[in-house]
Amino acid sequence: xxxxxxxxxxxxxxxxxxxxxxxxxxxxxxxxxxxxxxxxxxxxxxxxxxxxxxxxxxxxxxxxxxxxxxxxxxxxxxxxxxxxxxxxxxxxxxxxxxxxxxxxxxxxxxxxxxxxxxxxxxxxxxxxxxxxxxxxxxxxxxxxxxxxxxxxxxxxxxxxxxxxxxxxxxxxxxxxxxxxxxxxxxxxxxxxxxxxxxxxxxxxxxxxxxxxxxxxxxxxxxxxxxxxxxxxxxxxxxxxxxxxxxxxxxxxxxxxxxxxxxxxxxxxxxxxxxxxxxxxxxxxxxxxxxxxxxxxxxxxxxxxxxxxxxxxxxxxxxxxxxxxxxxxxxxxxxxxxxxxxxxxxxxxxxxxxxxxxxxxxxxxxx
Numbered sequence: 001x002x003x004x005x006x007x008x009x010x011x012x013x014x015x016x017x018x019x020x021x022x023x024x025x026x027x028x029x030x031x032x033x034x035x036x037x038x039x040x041x042x043x044x045x046x047x048x049x050x051x052x053x054x055x056x057x058x059x060x061x062x063x064x065x066x067x068x069x070x071x072x073x074x075x076x077x078x079x080x081x082x083x084x085x086x087x088x089x090x091x092x093x094x095x096x097x098x099x100x101x102x103x104x105x106x107x108x109x110x111x112x113x114x115x116x117x118x119x120x121x122x123x124x125x126x127x128x129x130x131x132x133x134x135x136x137x138x139x140x141x142x143x144x145x146x147x148x149x150x151x152x153x154x155x156x157x158x159x160x161x162x163x164x165x166x167x168x169x170x171x172x173x174x175x176x177x178x179x180x181x182x183x184x185x186x187x188x189x190x191x192x193x194x195x196x197x198x199x200x201x202x203x204x205x206x207x208x209x210x211x212x213x214x215x216x217x218x219x220x221x222x223x224x225x226x227x228x229x230x231x232x233x234x235x236x237x238x239x240x241x242x243x244x245x246x247x248x249x250x251x252x253x254x255x256x257x258x259x260x261x262x263x264x265x266x267x268x269x270x271x272x273x274x275x276x277x278x279x280x281x282x283x284x285x286x287x288x289x290x291x292x293x294x295x296x297x298x299x300x301x302x303x304x305x306x307x308x309x310x311x312x313x314x315x316x317x318x319x320x321x322x323x324x325x326x327x328x329x330x331x332x333x334x335x336x337x338x339x340x341x342x343x344x345x346x347x348x349x350x351x352x353x354x355x356x357x358x359x360x361x362x363x364x365x366x
Contacts, residue, residue, distance in 0.1 A: 003248045004218060004255065007266040009290035010311045015262040016215050017281045018052035019273050019308065025053060027064040028084050034280055035211050035227075036083035039072055041303070042172040044276035045082050050350050051273045058174035065169050068189055072167035074160045077229035078102040079278075080167065085189050092164045092185065093196045094204040098229050099161040107153035114146060119154070120162035124184070132168050132181035135159050164193055175352075205236035210258065216284045218247050218257035226286035253287070270311035272336075272343040277303040282313065296329060309336055317344070319355060324348045327361040 064070040075081045135155035166188040170178040247255040282300040292313040307315035315328045348355040
């Protein structure tokens, strides 16, 4: 069985994430290919798309959001994601049990004894008038009936688990600051959520597996579980196994993949790329060693923006005091410095004309 080392896995993932070469796709097309983009920080997807799409302009994402081609909603791992309307409707029911379990796992004592179906029905009744509401406004209408739980616990239960919600624009639009206004997903998209099959089949699970491998593979079942928050989808993996190819990584783990998916040569050059906080390419696996060293794993979880050099996380970046600052995690060669600076200057021009300088935080690397 073929063994794929970390560099081979790195190049495969970069190719599928459109980080080896910027693509020519539309915003809905790339969001669909990526199986969504983590988006709890509303402005971060703009940088993620800029790093993946040739000539990306912020208005393209704004149009997709206001035109309802893409939507902000709680989905994988109970995290706010930017997903296409079609995927939100097709995948939501498959995630319902996980979303409930995760909210209950966080607030189990506070929500003890509450009938979840009654809370969901009451929430839907309030939202039936079609008026968007903040989480606070929604909870205020229900807290007389359920005065015990803290507002935060009851609100998260409603908007992140019990009622499939869309977070409406202007939340998530370019350089706009806006609070969260929720509306039921089916109301905003004017289509019903796809129900789960009654025969116990799992077509959505099989679709998630194939789509995940297309964007993140080759990958292990543990990677799929870490990305989705679902319990590994063993039935889907079993059903699709004969259609997949199998590799091993250097630790001996079994990796599944689509037969025709790109697996570039490990020596394929990887350009410098600036990634937003919580980027898919880093958080999309249980074993992230293909793209980030163990010593730096906490950076992405903590929301630091990162820089890929030769395909690996090698620096962090931030904008402050009219400067785009780069903080290397190791000494950079002169050639690497020049490549990072060039990409940083392009990113600065994209983010805002008022960014005057690109600086390396370590004076020795300036």
